[in-house]
Amino acid sequence: xxxxxxxxxxxxxxxxxxxxxxxxxLREVEKEVWGMDENDTxxxxxxxxxxxxxxxxxxxxxxxxxxxxxxxxKMVGFAFGFLGREHGQITLxxxxxxxxxGYRHLDLGSKLKQAQRERALAMGIQxxxxxxxxxxxxxxxFNFSKLGVVSEIYKVDFYGPETSSILHQNGTDRLxxxxxxxxxxxxxxxxxxxQQAETLDALKLLAPLxxxxxxxxxxxxxxxxALSRQRxxxxxxxxxxxxxxxxxxxxxxxxxxxxWALSASIKAGFIVTEFSRSIxxxxxxxxxxxxxxxxxxxx
Numbered sequence: 579x580x581x582x583x584x585x586x587x588x589x590x591x592x593x594x595x596x597x598x599x600x601x602x603x604l605r606e607v608e609k610e611v612w613g614m615d616e617n618d619t620x621x622x623x624x625x626x627x628x629x630x631x632x633x634x635x636x637x638x639x640x641x642x643x644x645x646x647x648x649x650x651x652k653m654v655g656f657a658f659g660f661l662g663r664e665h666g667q668i669t670l671x672x673x674x675x676x677x678x679x680g681y682r683h684l685d686l687g688s689k690l691k692q693a694q695r696e697r698a699l700a701m702g703i704q705x706x707x708x709x710x711x712x713x714x715x716x717x718x719x720f721n722f723s724k725l726g727v728v729s730e731i732y733k734v735d736f737y738g739p740e741t742s743s744i745l746h747q748n749g750t751d752r753l754x755x756x757x758x759x760x761x762x763x764x765x766x767x768x769x770x771x772x773q774q775a776e777t778l779d780a781l782k783l784l785a786p787l788x789x790x791x792x793x794x795x796x797x798x799x800x801x802x803x804a805l806s807r808q809r810x811x812x813x814x815x816x817x818x819x820x821x822x823x824x825x826x827x828x829x830x831x832x833x834x835x836x837x838w839a840l841s842a843s844i845k846a847g848f849i850v851t852e853f854s855r856s857i858x859x860x861x862x863x864x865x866x867x868x869x870x871x872x873x874x875x876x877x
Contacts, residue, residue, distance in 0.1 A: 584680070584683065585640055585642065585643075585654075585680065585681055585684065586684075587684055589640055589641050589642035589643075590638055590639065590640055590641070590654070590681075590684065590686070591638070591639050591641060591651070592636060592637070592638050592639075592689055592690065592693050593636070593637060593639070594634075594635060594636055594637075594697075595629065595635040595636065595637050595656070598622070598626070599648070599650055600635075600637060600653065601622050601625045601626065601629070601635070602622060603637070603652075603653035604620065604625065604635070604637065604653065604656050604658070605619045605620060605622065606653075607653055607654070607655065607656055607676050607678060608620065608674070608676060610678060611676040611677070611678065611679075612676065620658070620674070625658075628658075628660055631661075632661065632701075633658070633659060633660040633661060634657070634658070634659045634660075634670065634694055634697050634698070635656070635657075635658050636656065636657045636658075636690055636693045636694060636697070637653050637655065637656045638653070638654050638655035638656065638677070638681070638686050638689070638690060639651040639652060639653055639654065640652045640654045640681070654677065654678045654680075654681045654686070655675075655676060655677035655678060655681060655686045655687070655690060656674070656675070656676060656690070657672060657674070657675045657690040657691065657693070657694050658672070658673050658674045658675075659671055659672040659673060659694055659698075659706065659708075660673060661703075662707070664705070664707065665705075667704070667705065668702075668703055669703060669705045669706065669707055670694065670698045670701075670703050670705075670706045670707075671706070671707050671708060672691070672694055672706055672707070672708040673708070675687060675690055675691065675708075677690075687720060688720070688724060688725070691725060692768065694706065695757075695759050698759060699759055699760060703759070704758065704759055704760060705756060705757065705758055705759060706756075706757040706759060707754060707755060707756055707757070708754075708755060708757075709733065709736060709752035709753065709754050709755070710752060710753060710755065711750075711751065711752060711818075712732075712751065712752070712753045712814070712836060712840060712866075713748075713751075713814055713815065713818040713832060713833065713836060714818060715814055715815065715816050715817070715818070715853075715855070715863060715864040718814070718853040718864060718866070719853055719855060719864070721755055721853070722850075722851070722852050722853040723767070723772050723774070723852070723853060723854075724767060724772075725757060725764065725767055725768070726757070726758075726761070726763045726764040726766065726767035726768075726877075727755035727756060727757045728755065728756055728758075728849055728850065728851055728873045728876050728877060729753045729754060729755045729756065729844075729849065729850040730754075730756070730844055730849050730850070730873055731753070731754035731844065732751070732752075732753060732754075732837070732840045732841045732844050733751065733752045733753075733754055734749075734751055734837060734841070735749050735750050735751060736750050736751065736752040737750035737752075738750060747822065747826075748818070748822050748826065748829050748830060748833055749830075749833050749837075751833065751837055753840070753850060756873060758873075758877040761877040762877070763876065763877045764877070773852065774854065777852045777854050777867055778854060778856055780809055780852075780867055781811055781854060781856070781865055781867060783809075784807075784809055784810070784811040784867075785799055785804075786799065786811045786812060786813050786865065787799050787801070787804040787810050787811065787812050787839045787843065788812045788813055788814075788835045788836055788838075788839045789813045790813055790863075794828070795828065795831060796813075796831055796832050796835035796836070798835060798838070798839070801842055804843075805842070805843065805846045805848075808869065808870050809867065809868065809869050809870070810839075810843050810848055810867075810868040810869075811865050811866060811867055811868070812836060812839045812840060812843070812865065812866045812868070813863065813864065813865045813866075814832065814836060814863060814864050814865070814866070815832055815863050815864075816855075816863030816864060817863075818832065840866070840868075843868050844868075846870075847870055847871075848868040848869060848870050848871075849868060849869055849870075849871055849872070849873055849875075849876060850866055850867075850868050851867055851868065851869050851876050852866070852867040853865070853866050853867070854867070
């Protein structure tokens with residue numbers, strides 16, 4: 579936004595989407611953030627039906643950037659979640675969350691997620707799920723460190739080998755995460771009480787199942803030895819999109835290595851519980867911590 583000062587929270591509002599114009603704006607944000615074509619965006623007719631059936635659509639709007647013709651405020655982010663059923667209970671699956679690039683400094687992702695949480699709890703829902711690319715370190719930090727999710731499911735090419743999005747040219751593997759909305763863990767994370775010190779202490783003692791070699795490539799450790807322990811760690815690049823831009827073959831090596839490590843660990847009974855931006859005690863790209871046990875033990 580070169581002609582304007584950076585937007586501030588004062589000009590922003592978060593509310594439920596309540597009109598056809600809102601839903602059309604959602605599609606425009608979707609296209610801009612993920613670079614999708616028409617075939618991969620949410621059809622308006624489906625959005626209308628989902629909203630009418632009680633699913634949750636929330637938008638973030640910039641009141642200082644109203645359309646000059648319609649006088650409508652500009653949507654700068656949204657979250658869409660639909661009702662599902664997992665573990666014998668009704669859940670909310672947060673299918674999409676997007677924020678325009680010029681507004682990401684305002685922590686809108688967290689605010690939209692918390693708005694979803696409030697609405698879900700008001701409906702009597704105790705758990706929210708969603709997916710994200712485990713190679714995206716920024717999203718990993720947001721999900722585990724800020725929100726307090728856990729994960730026990732790895733899905734290979736969840737949306738197929740690729741989509742029209744520029745973000746989906748290196749496979750569409752996903753971690754399926756669980757957000758226990760009213761758990762002590764989640765309440766602590768939202769209150770900015772994280773486990774960073776404990777996580778770093780645990781990581782210092784672990785030889786990663788996948789780690790950076792001196793050339794920046796993923797080096798694999800012995801799987802059987804790693805899975806014999808109570809904890810496992812897996813390192814990832816700090817910016818996989820930059821790796822994809824400069825060396826797609828290397829990016830695919832990282833996809834294959836982390837797919838192998840995370841899939842095998844989860845299959846062996848480990849839960850992804852934490853993510854740290856520090857590696858071996860120093861600031862670095864990022865590392866997952868997996869621990870043996872059930873999700874309920876960590877929330």
